[in-house]
Amino acid sequence: MRALPESKLDPKIKFVWRINDAIWIIISFLICFGIAAVIAAIAAEEGNASWAPILLAAVAILFAALAVLCLIILPPIRYARWRYQLTDDFLDIAKGIIWKQRIVIPFIRVQNTDTRQGPIMRAFGLASVTVSTAAGEHEIPGLALAEAADVRDKAAELARIAREDV
Amino acid sequence: MTAPVQTAPAAQTPEARYKVHASYVWLGSAGAVIALLFALLVTSGGSVISYLASGDSDALVGLIATSTTLFGFIMIAAIIIASRFFAYKHLYFTLSADEFCLCSGIFNKQQVHVPYPRIQSVDQNATLLQRIFGVCTVSIDTAGGASNKAVQVPYLTKAQAEWLRTQLFTHKMQAEQAAVANTAATAPATPSAAAAAAPAAQTGNVLDAGKQVWDEVGGIFAGAPQASQAVSYQYGLTNKELILAGISNNSAFAVIVVAILGVLAEALPLLTDVFGNESAHMANDLSSAITRGDILNTAVLSVVGVAVGIMVIIWVLSIIGSCVNYGGFQARRRGARIEVEHGLLQHALQGVDISRVQAVVIKQTFIRRLMGYCELSLSRVGAVSGDQTDSSQKNSRPDTGIVIHPFLKLSRVNEVLFGIVPEYQDVPQTPTPVSPKAMRRGLIRRALWQGSGFWCAVITCAVQIITHFLVGLDPDPYRTDASAVLGITDVLCAILYVLAVVLLVFDVAGAILWAKGSSFAHNRRFMQITNAGLSRETVNFPRQKIQYGCVRTNPLQRAAGTATICARTAAGVGGTTFTLIDVTQTDADAWLSWLEPRHMKTVGPQKDPVAEASPFVPAGPGQTPTQGA
Numbered sequence: 001m002r003a004l005p006e007s008k009l010d011p012k013i014k015f016v017w018r019i020n021d022a023i024w025i026i027i028s029f030l031i032c033f034g035i036a037a038v039i040a041a042i043a044a045e046e047g048n049a050s051w052a053p054i055l056l057a058a059v060a061i062l063f064a065a066l067a068v069l070c071l072i073i074l075p076p077i078r079y080a081r082w083r084y085q086l087t088d089d090f091l092d093i094a095k096g097i098i099w100k101q102r103i104v105i106p107f108i109r110v111q112n113t114d115t116r117q118g119p120i121m122r123a124f125g126l127a128s129v130t131v132s133t134a135a136g137e138h139e140i141p142g143l144a145l146a147e148a149a150d151v152r153d154k155a156a157e158l159a160r161i162a163r164e165d166v
Numbered sequence: 167m168t169a170p171v172q173t174a175p176a177a178q179t180p181e182a183r184y185k186v187h188a189s190y191v192w193l194g195s196a197g198a199v200i201a202l203l204f205a206l207l208v209t210s211g212g213s214v215i216s217y218l219a220s221g222d223s224d225a226l227v228g229l230i231a232t233s234t235t236l237f238g239f240i241m242i243a244a245i246i247i248a249s250r251f252f253a254y255k256h257l258y259f260t261l262s263a264d265e266f267c268l269c270s271g272i273f274n275k276q277q278v279h280v281p282y283p284r285i286q287s288v289d290q291n292a293t294l295l296q297r298i299f300g301v302c303t304v305s306i307d308t309a310g311g312a313s314n315k316a317v318q319v320p321y322l323t324k325a326q327a328e329w330l331r332t333q334l335f336t337h338k339m340q341a342e343q344a345a346v347a348n349t350a351a352t353a354p355a356t357p358s359a360a361a362a363a364a365p366a367a368q369t370g371n372v373l374d375a376g377k378q379v380w381d382e383v384g385g386i387f388a389g390a391p392q393a394s395q396a397v398s399y400q401y402g403l404t405n406k407e408l409i410l411a412g413i414s415n416n417s418a419f420a421v422i423v424v425a426i427l428g429v430l431a432e433a434l435p436l437l438t439d440v441f442g443n444e445s446a447h448m449a450n451d452l453s454s455a456i457t458r459g460d461i462l463n464t465a466v467l468s469v470v471g472v473a474v475g476i477m478v479i480i481w482v483l484s485i486i487g488s489c490v491n492y493g494g495f496q497a498r499r500r501g502a503r504i505e506v507e508h509g510l511l512q513h514a515l516q517g518v519d520i521s522r523v524q525a526v527v528i529k530q531t532f533i534r535r536l537m538g539y540c541e542l543s544l545s546r547v548g549a550v551s552g553d554q555t556d557s558s559q560k561n562s563r564p565d566t567g568i569v570i571h572p573f574l575k576l577s578r579v580n581e582v583l584f585g586i587v588p589e590y591q592d593v594p595q596t597p598t599p600v601s602p603k604a605m606r607r608g609l610i611r612r613a614l615w616q617g618s619g620f621w622c623a624v625i626t627c628a629v630q631i632i633t634h635f636l637v638g639l640d641p642d643p644y645r646t647d648a649s650a651v652l653g654i655t656d657v658l659c660a661i662l663y664v665l666a667v668v669l670l671v672f673d674v675a676g677a678i679l680w681a682k683g684s685s686f687a688h689n690r691r692f693m694q695i696t697n698a699g700l701s702r703e704t705v706n707f708p709r710q711k712i713q714y715g716c717v718r719t720n721p722l723q724r725a726a727g728t729a730t731i732c733a734r735t736a737a738g739v740g741g742t743t744f745t746l747i748d749v750t751q752t753d754a755d756a757w758l759s760w761l762e763p764r765h766m767k768t769v770g771p772q773k774d775p776v777a778e779a780s781p782f783v784p785a786g787p788g789q790t791p792t793q794g795a
Contacts, residue, residue, distance in 0.1 A: 002755045089763035098721060104761045105714040133713040134547075135734045135741025 002102065005085030005092045012124045013142025014075040019120050021070040029063040084140050086154060091131060093138060107158035109133045115148045131155055183258040187301050190257070190321035195250045196295075199243045210235050259319060261333055264341065266306065268317055278317050282337040284308045286547050287518035287568075289316070290327050294511045302327050302513065306334065307547070331517055335503055338519065399585035400498030403573070411573035412489035414533050497570045499586045504544065506568050516568045518546050524737035525707035525744070526590055527567065528579060532700045540579065542571040544587070545707075545737035567737070593692045593706045597685035603726040604748035605681035611747075612677035619670030626662040630655060676700045686731065686746050686753075688760050693733060695744045705744050711735050715761040717754045729754035 036059045040052030077097050085092040091110075093103040110131055116139075117127040127148035129140045143151060210231075252272050259268045266280040285306055292302035304327050305316035322330065403411065493510035504523070507515040525545040534540055545567040571582060584591045614620050633655045637648050676699040683698025693712065696704045716732040723729055728748040735742055749757075 002758060087762075090761075092762075096718075100719045100724070102717040102758060103714060104716075104758050106712075106761065106763050108763065109713045133734075134736040135713040138714070 005083040005094055007084050007086070009079060009082050009084075009140070009142045010126055010144050010147070011079065012126060014079050016120050016124055016126060016142060017075045017078065018071050022067070025063060025067050025070060029059075032059050032063070082141075086151060088158065091138075091155065093140070103138060105131060105133060105138060107155060110155055110159040113152045113155040113159070115152050117145075129155070183260055184326070185258050186254070186319065186321045187323050187326070188254070189299055189301050190254045191247065191250045193295065193299060193301070194321065195243075195247045198246050202239065202242060202246075206235065206239055261337070264337075266317075266334060266337075268319060280306055280308055280317055281341075282334065283341045285334055285338050285519070286522045287516065288331045288334055289517065290331070290507075290513075290515035292513040296321075297511070297513050300324050302515075304330060335501070335517075335519065339502060342521070396500070398499045398501075400496060401571075401582065401585070402497075403492065403495045403571075407571075407573045408489055408492055408495070409485075410537070410539065411492050412485045412487075414531070414573070492572055495572070497586060504568070504570065504586060506570055518544065518568060520587065520589060522546055523587065524711050524735050524742075525567075525705050526583065526587060526593075528704040528706075530576075530702040534573070535700070535702055538576050539573050540576055540702075541569060542574050542579065542582065543567045543569045545705075545735070545742065547736050548739040590692070590706055592689065594687035594689040594694050597687040597694065597696065598749065598753050599685045600681060600746065600748050601726070601728045601750040601753075603728055604684070605678070607722070607726060607728070607748055608677045608681045609674065612680065613670060613673045617670060617673040619666045619668070619673050622669055623663060623666035626659050626666065630659045672700065684746060686749060686757070688757060695733070695746050697746065707733070707735055707737075707744070709761070711737075712761065713741065715758060717758055719751075723748065727751050731757055 033056070036055050040055060043052050074097070078095075081095055081097055081100070083094045089107055091103075091105040091107065093101070093105070095101055095103075111134055113129060113131050115127045115129050121127060121142070125145055126142045127145050129143060129148050129151045131138050131140075140148075140151065249272075253270070256272055256275075257270045259266065261267075264281060266282065266285075268278045268280075270276050285308060287307045289305045289307070290302050291305070296302055301321050301323055304319045304322055306319070307316045319330070490510045491512075492508055494513075495506075495508040497504070497506045499505075502521070503517050503519045505515060505517045507513065523544045523546060527543045527545055528540050529543065530540045548567075570586060574582060634652065637652055680697065680699040683696065683702065685694075685696050687694045688709070691710070692706055692708055694704065694706050696702070713734045713736055716734065718730045718732065719728075726748075727750060729751050730745060730747045731749055731754050733744045735744065
């Protein structure tokens with residue numbers, strides 16, 4: 001078995017994931033709950049609304065379970081499984097909870113690298129590094145700003161030294 | 167300024183502007199004008215004829231209408247031709263020291279710059295009409311990812327096109343050798359082609375005569391053939407290969423057969439209705455109807471005969487079409503580039519530099535596999551050929567790359583490969599098979615989760631149960647059509663069950679063959695992935711062309727100690743992943759280690775930095791860039 005890569009993400013990425021997930025869970029919950037409420041209201045008009053509270057409760061429980069899964073259970077596991085390592089010649093990534101992936105990207109194949117930062121990441125002082133090859137790109141999602149810049153520059157430097165086209 | 171192409175290529179000044187051939191104006195607008203004429207005839211032709219036929223009462227009106235239409239037509243045609251003319255005036259290309267530049271546009275000027283080292287391949291296409299006049303369209307592909315389009319230079323004469331191609335490749339090679347000289351001090355001396363010294367014995371077929379006629383006649387404006395670099399290896403197709411390729415390459419035929427069978431099935435009850443009226447009982451059952459009388463019998467037989475005849479004719483025509491498409495097929499190695507040309511009527515010439523070849527694919531369809539033949543093709547980075555004026559043949563097979571042999575005997579694969587791409591002569595020969603657990607997992611995956619037969623049976627079963635349930639719900643037990651519906655459903659379901667069993671047998675056979683025949687291998691410079699099954703595909707690609715590698719596992723695979731390996735290359739449009747499912751975990755780990763550059767430097771058998779940096783640098787006689795002048 002190959003040894004796992006050494007570097008881990010910044011621990012604050014867990015909060016970023018939680019906030020991201022919380023946002024879309026709340027939005028979709030409001031939409032689904034709204035639809036269910038409208039259906040229940042129409043049923044109440046017609047008189048037989050005995051199942052309406054059950055429907056609403058079911059939607060609420062479903063989303064509560066989803067929230068527990070995405071906000072409490074998954075982030076620590078995802079954080080623990082997300083590893084990367086920069087060597088002189090290649091980038092090694094290991095990730096995935098159920099479907100595990102192990103990716104090796106030689107730096108001589110890297111076309112460009114950049115750092116990206118959304119509003120949530122900026123609030124936590126994080127950035128993600130994207131490494132693009134001629135056939136797809138990979139993202140290291142949460143690194144401290146200085147580290148991200150360092151990784152980006154290192155990757156770009158190595159890619160420049162061993163310049164080679166597709 | 168007309169193109170000074172017929173002079174020696176070396177004599178050109180660096181910034182000379184080359185114009186395309188003047189047939190750009192009239193040949194290009196001819197198509198549009200003819201289409202316009204056709205549209206005019208369709209829309210107003212009927213009314214004009216009715217005016218003429220109605221006698222002299224409305225003669226004046228008819229005359230006015232006709233002359234107005236004619237005037238409009240001439241005006242629009244003139245506008246089309248004039249716009250083509252001005253577009254032609256402003257269309258030219260230049261070949262500067264380090265880039266190719268195509269300038270076009272009357273009001274909105276457009277300049278496309280292509281640096282020579284970025285050129286992927288140079289193709290040359292001609293429709294039948296263009297071919298008669300000896301002109302063609304040159305498309306220059308660059309590796310720009312998914313959004314790029316080939317740069318198209320339309321309406322070049324054949325001499326100009328050949329000259330341009332030679333120029334582009336020469337410039338490209340010079341640029342690359344300069345780059346190599348910068349990084350490595352010594353001249354590269356990779357092992358040269360052993361087979362390159364002796365060109366292969368000429369094979370030919372009946373349609374090559376047609377190609378020779380084309381070559382000799384050339385077309386009206388073709389110009390003298392250009393001297394180019396020496397050809398180190400070339401071959402055509404034999405008669406047998408040509409015809410077999412034609413027969414096995416028409417997928418449209420099955421669709422036609424199904425369509426005709428469908429029409430026949432529709433027509434037969436109609437026939438029995440027409441001819442069965444004279445008998446006392448209506449002909450519900452076809453088999454009894456056929457025995458009913460001689461008239462009916464002959465009628466049905468003649469319909470079936472005509473249908474079969476039509477099918478045979480269409481089949482033969484499609485074979486001839488494929489053969490004509492492959493007619494004049496020739497693949498050759500010229501210096502560092504590979505050229506494939508084919509097409510007796512619509513001519514296409516594809517040229518790709520060896521350093522741009524992403525993978526060599528040996529593909530066997532089921533029929534080819536039974537006969538021991540295969541299709542040989544090269545993958546390259548594909549450009550989006552979404553040009554509106556482009557011929558449809560480019561769009562129809564976007565991902566197959568360049569077919570360098572459509573129908574090759576398996577025993578000759580090595581010989582042809584070493585001749586045309588000698589760089590691939592040390593592909594790995596000792597494949598690692600997939601894990602022993604792969605058989606069981608493959609059977610479950612291919613026969614159940616992805617099994618067409620299994621799902622066919624499941625869906626059929628569901629439909630049958632639902633039908634029975636719905637009919638059973640019917641409160642009126644005396645209705646007679648309920649049992650009829652059930653009977654028809656049961657018969658149909660029985661047919662579908664048989665189909666499902668047949669499909670399942672094929673799935674199982676495919677899964678067993680896959681597990682027995684699939685393998686992967688890697689050596690110092692190359693990797694090979696074979697995915698077997700009813701059909702079989704072997705992909706050879708250099709380690710250098712792997713953009714990144716990935717090993718994936720799911721929980722079941724982890725329990726079985728297997729993993730999926732994916733090698734991502736830039737072949738095709740937007741990249742291609744070559745995948746092999748269920749190799750053993752240790753093999754997958756070894757493969758990932760092989761992919762690490764550092765591993766190659768420390769553990770690799772020989773340290774050869776120059777060859778490592780560019781295994782495709784051409785070497786050997788006849789391949790220096792100055793050869794063409």
